[in-house]
Amino acid sequence: MASGDPEIEVSPLSGTVTRDGVTVELAIYRMAGANEGWTLEVVDATNTSTVWDDRFETDDEASAEFQRCLDEEGIELLLAGDVAPSLH
Template sequence: MIDEAPEIEVSPLGGAVARNGMTVHVEIYRLVEGDESWTLEVTDHEGGSTVWEDRFATDKEAYDEFYRMLETDGIQSFLEDQPESRRH
């Protein structure tokens, strides 16, 4: 028997965000069955990924956290070559 991949719900709040000539892709998703919390992941232009360890009660809360970090630390904080201590 082959295990099937879990079904994932993707938030419409995600998508490409560009600032200062750089673009990242915001992904907000959760499992359809089981855990109701949302995961926030940001992928840079080279495929590097920042995934928050914290989960969010709503997709809006996840997007608000992304936007807060974007405004506070800038889009460069999501780039792959940043030190791990900057990752969440």
């Protein structure tokens, strides 16, 4: 890793999620040593990324928002070409 590259801390809550036969990669991460909050990102099978605009104070909050989105809006909303999830 080059000296100018930031170090990324990945939450243990990140991983592969499958619902209704659709699989996405859930990524919850932040800059190591920074107090800027956690980023929530979902990557679909076509390698298209959906990133929430807001950062989360904890990785648990980011994970809870992802679950809320799945429960209320469905995983299909996160697939390429669909509208980004409503952000709260």
